[in-house]
Each structure stands twice: as structure tokens, then as C-alpha cells.
Amino acid sequence: MGEEITCPRCENKMVDMQACHMFCPNCGAHLDCSDKGNFW
């Protein structure tokens, strides 16, 4: 808890959409927590 994930693309704070699915509202990147560092 309290862990902040930053976008690998633009370093904006990621928003949790689901438990293992983050979204960056700044650049639109998605990040899957099962494979951190990999985004699309």
C-alpha cells in the first residue's frame, strides 16, 4: 500500500484501474503489474 508507480514513458504518476492494471492519464500508457517495466 502507498506504492506509487511512475510511468516509464513520461514519469507521471500511474492511476490504478484494476488490481494489476495501471494507466497513465498523461500519455495514455498502460502498465501491467504482472510484468512491471513492460507497458503498451
Ligand SMILES: [Zn+2]
Ligand atoms: Zn505516461
